[in-house]
Amino acid sequence: MGAMMGALFPTVRPSPGVSLLGIGGEPRRIERVLATVRIVLAVSALVAIYYDSTQPRRYAGLAYALLLMYVAYAVGVYIAIRRRPVVSSQTSLGIHAIDILFPSVISLFTEGPNSPFFLFFGFVLLAAAYRWGMNKTLLTGAACIAVLLAEAAALRSSSISNLFAGQYDLNTLIMRAAYLAIFAFLIGYLAEQEKRLRAQAFALTSVSSKARFELGLKGTLRSVLHEIVQLFRAQQAVLAFEDATGAFLWKAGPESTAEGLVLTWRALDPSERSRYFFALPADTLRLSRTRGGRSYDFVSDEDSPVARPSAVPASFSSEHPFRIALVNSFAIEPAVSARLFLFEPHPGLSRRAEVRFLRDLIRHVAPAVYNIYLLRSLRSRAAADERARVARDLHDGVIQSLHAIAFRLYALRIRASRHTQDVPTELLDIQQLVQREVSNLRQLIQQLKPVDFDPNRFVEWLSTIIDQYRQDTGIGVRFISDVRELVLPVEIAREVAHIVREALVNVARHSGAEHVVVRLSPEKRAWKLSIDDDGKGFQFVGRFSLAQLENNRHGPTVIKERVKALGGELTIDSRPGRGARLEIIFPQVKTAAHA
Incomplete structure (x- = not known):
């Protein structure tokens, strides 16, 4: 038995794949199911024959011995398949051939075509349909019919008929052969359609899974x-x-x-x-x-x-x-x-x-x-808006200040010979203007730098950049986190990081706020980030959703585009003269973006 199992189960390598005709990597699962059914069938047949009063009249001991051998074979196949990571096509064919051979042999000792073990031929056809589909099920049916015809021909000889317990009956033979042919076609056709539909469903899933953000x-x-x-x-x-x-x-x-x-x-x-x-x-x-x-x-x-x-x-x-x-x-x-x-x-x-x-x-x-x-498209639009904002900041801030410095230096050079007492004060003003623009440029450069952080330590990173923001701007900003640690997918963490930096820069440049509160909290299978300041607020009054902000063309464009890229929600509550509050709800995993 061990030698036979070794021949049936050679060592092979897995070859997974997907096809419209079948799914790679399935043979082992199929053989495990069939091995379980084979054990149930063998044990059930043994028990049924044991309690049946019409047990084989001749060669009863031999019939029991064959059944016991088949039970042992079924258990051995089950154990071997459980231990093997891969089942080759040659192994499946070998097991299938033995499944055909067993009812052929035992029926010779149990009334031939009239044998009660005819049910085992049905299992063989089901196994072929489950393994391969239509064509090989029909071939298996033809092989089973050929076995019945060969047994019937053998049983017509009086010497062989006396040797075995089989009986030849033409009508029974024709009916059994017709049963096998019809059964082979029906289950082969159904199995073929089911196998094809399952393979196509697997292919749909496999191709769809290739679309990743x-x-x-x-x-x-x-x-x-x-x-x-x-x-x-x-x-x-x-x-x-x-x-x-x-x-x-x-x-x-x-x-x-x-x-x-x-x-x-x-x-x-x-x-x-x-x-x-x-x-x-x-x-x-x-x-x-x-x-x-x-x-x-x-x-x-x-x-x-x-x-x-x-x-x-x-x-x-x-x-x-x-x-x-x-x-x-x-x-x-x-x-x-x-x-x-x-x-x-x-x-x-x-x-x-x-x-x-x-x-x-x-x-x-x-x-x-x-x-x-x-x-x-959303990211490209956000990048274009960000480039336009940077150009606008450079034009309205640094370039205008440089023009002012150049003009004041020219005026200072003209007046220096006549009003020497004003020179130190004017130079001090110019120096402060240069320092202020250097600070603005530093903030702009810092904002343009790529976000570098560990998404597994997102809360710690937020706390760090908020502390740095407090030191650079002198604005009293406080960070509150209702979660000890937050692990986000890289693409979500990057978008949220850009949103936080953009919001804080806007506070420093436009709001005139003295205090800011940044809070991170859970929100119904999502996360909520709120940024609340006591500055001038926006030019509009009230609470607006993202859709309302888009329709009215209110709110910071870059933040709106990044929230849409996240598949999140944005709400702005503006109180002119008393500050503003931004609430961003973003998913735990990235969802589909909407235009």
Whole structure:
């Protein structure tokens, strides 16, 4: 038994993967389930025969011995599979062959085709369906029928019939063979459909998981397109994208690196737009070149299965010569649309099935990728606003002060010979002005520096920069934290850090406040950051949400954009002459950004 187990379970390496025809890494789980069922079946059969008064009349001892051997074999397979990290296809085939062999042997001693152990053939068919699906279940059914026919032929010989306990009955043989054929087809078909649906659901999840905020838009597109190309076994993927700023083209493959397919990007000229956004009869379809090579037939996801001709611009077919292409067009909002082309796909599905799966796949993945696109747009807008603010601060602050210093120095030089007593006072004023602008420049440079902190010690970092702010500005700022320590994802911690610095800089420059309170507290599966000062307040009066601030164009732009990038909420309570309060509620994990 140990030698047999060693032959059945050679050492192999795992090969995980995802396919529309099956899920990599599944054989071990499947074999564990079948091993459990095999033990239950073997033990149940042994108990049933033991208590059955119509136990085998001849060779009863041999039948019990075979059953006991099968129980031992079932337990041995179960233990071996539990201990092995990987089950090879050869091992599965070997186990399957033994499962077919056992009912073949025991039925010879228990009435042949009329054997009560006919149920074991049903288990063999179920195992084949659970492992492989339709085709191999039909092959298994044919093998079982062949075994029955061979036994029936053997039992027709009087000498062999006397040797074994089997009985030959043509009607019973035909019925049993018909049962096996029908059963093999039914469970094979159902198992094939279930296996395919499960594999497709797993593929949807796998591709959707590639859309991650930390990868950015380019990294996400590379990962998603690489996964789609591998999934459909295509040679190349081309994504044409159009928004209010223009049209762009992304290409993935056929070259690849260790990180995946090579992804290239370029802007499309207005004259090239029609090359990719040409009219199509359906949103999702399969184009295939006709025999003449001058036109294409298409199969869409509509109910009609008839392939119909479709026109493809000559500029497109010359730029991307193909024999088969899967195309999906989708619009997320009126101003944003895209079209995905997969060239030479071979997913192993029927034409209609691969079109429908591409449609379902894009419906699942497109919103996640679009959220990352929105996040990039929000960050770009926030960066542009921040650059504009810096330019405005430099112009209104430093440059104006330098002009004033130059003018006062010129005036001082003219008056120095006649009013020497005024020179020390004027020089002192100029010196103080220079020192003040140096301080302003230092604050501006500090604000422009990238945020450097440990997201696992976020509360400590907040306390440190607030202490530094107190020393630099002389403003009485107090930090209160209702949590001892806070661990945030890097992207959330970075955005919150920028919000805190921007808010404190605004207080120092515009509010004239003498006291500021910064508080961090939990808020219903989220966190709340409040910044309260006793300065001049904003020019508006009352409490405004983020949507109201956007509609009325109130509040600091940079902070609003960063809160939106977080997927958080912003509330500003302004009390002119008495101060203002900012409340930012941000999630524990990053949520989808909204435009």
